[in-house]
Amino acid sequence: MKITLYHSRWCPRCRQASGFLEQIGQSRGDLEIERVDVLHHPLQAWKTGIRMIPALTCGGETLSGLTLSREAILAFLAKHASSLATEPK
Secondary structure, three states, X not given: OEEEEEEOOOOHHXXXXXXXXXXXXXXXXXXXXXXXXXXXXXXXXXXXXXXOOOEEEEOOEEEEOOOOOHHHHHHHHHHHHHHHHHOOO
């Protein structure tokens, strides 16, 4: 499963969310994380609808907030893992 993390290397909340993703990714072999630094790619973030970081996108949906807890990230991934499993191939 591929997700995109919109972040800034200067944002402590983004570093925390990134750490959670790294931990989760180590236990899941199917997680591919694309990282987009909004300071280097602001237009890409804006066109995607990202207005707050940290933010995760997957399957056309976005999870963002002042903080992204490990539990919120796990729930977001679980939701998209189950929807990907039921999509016709």
